[in-house]
Amino acid sequence: MAEAASAGKSGKVVIRNIGLLLSGDIDRPILDADTIVVNDGIIAAVGREAECDTGQPDTLIDARGTCVCPGLIDSHVHPVFGDWTPRQNQLGWIDSTMNGGVTTMISAGEVHLPGRPKDIVGLKALAITAQRAFDNFRPGGVKVLAGAPVIEKGMTEQDFADLAQAGVKLLGEVGLGSVKAGDEAKQMVAWARKHGIQSTIHTGGPSIPGSGLIDKDVVLEADADVIGHINGGHTSLPEAHVCELCEKSSRAIEIVHNGNEKVAIAAAQAALQLKCPHRVILGTDGPAGSGVQPLGMLRMIALLSSMAGIPAELVFCFATGNTARIRNLNCGLVEPGRAADFVFMDRAQHTAGRTLLESVQLGDIPGVGMVMIDGIVRCGRSRNTPPATEVPVVVGAH
Secondary structure (H helix, E strand, C coil), X not given: CCCECXXXXXXXXXXXXXXXXXXXXXXXXXXXXXXXXXXXXXXXXXXXXXXXXXXXXXXEEEXXXXXXXXXXXXXXXXXXXXXXECCCCEECHHHHHHCCXXXXXXXXXXXXXXXXXXXXXXXXXXXXXHHHHXXXXXXXXXXXECCCXXXXXXXXXXXXXXXXXXXXXXXXXXXXXXXXXXXXXXXXXXXXXXXXXXXXXXXXXXXXXXXXXECHHHHHHHCCCEECCCCCCXXXXXXXXXXXXXXXXXXXXXXXXXXXXXXXXXXXXXXXXXXXXXXXXXXXXXXXXXXXCCCHHHHHHHHHHHHCCCCHHHHHHHXXXXXXHHHCCCCCCCCCCCECCEEEEECECCCCXXXXXXXXXXXXXXXXXXXXXXXXXXXXXXXXXXXXXXXXEEEEEC
């Protein structure tokens, strides 16, 4: 599989015979369409086959009645360099996660770098280096948006201006460094926002040495763009405090795999009760002490659908279009002009569910039959999911 960001263009790709097309758009999660046309990695048309220009494709894919969904976006990862994590000393974790349907990852800080620099010059240098490195290197084709500095005491507005000018667009989790007070965090979050840098705040008990408790009052005062792992990473705030955050803040509600599952369910249900399901986004918060979860995003989707009683097609939106809109990404939605990042899925063999969506609502993860990034097939039948009942096939390629 191509790993360089400069891999060749896809040319014209036609995907036909789609059985279920999930849009990623929580306002219209299922599309009445069976065909997608892609030109050079960008969606050109979505509709019924008779309505689309399907002539002379460079690649023709028969979805064979399976489900096509936007590639999953993991809103919370901790990469370091390359496809290696020193936290668990594992190789190939990003490529393995692509086999779980993830096509984009967003760094919440490269915090597991051995000897991570904590002086201001060093932390800026690391952020810029990580941003550049993952811009140039894509394990398994996955888009890793990295270079998320962990802010420390003593930083000034000029530091944020310097980072933004260098191409850094994210802050690592506020609270993992020496900045833990609400007023101090609020000032730095405001500087970051002014210079176009999006912020995420650690929520809950400490996760690594040097981090600490970030309670609901600090989260509300800091007003970061994303309430990071609202269900804890690993240790959650009390459920009542989490629900208060959902109600009093207007920011993104991020629910992660490596957190408290009971509170994850409560947070998702609170967002629906408050009529703001568009704020919910999903991540794994891996690699972490509990390891790397190649199927973590699919597991979260199945958990929230089955245990929180949320229709599966809506939960898939939490992991795709919601994140794309909150993170300002050109993927995550099946519509013309967006990146052609897709995961092809079907019900797992021998699941009790009669359809893909029913199987997920029963708590089973689907089988992945193919993953496409920028219109290029990155894997066929997943080596990690249970085998899909049906898998798409490439029936023609120039």
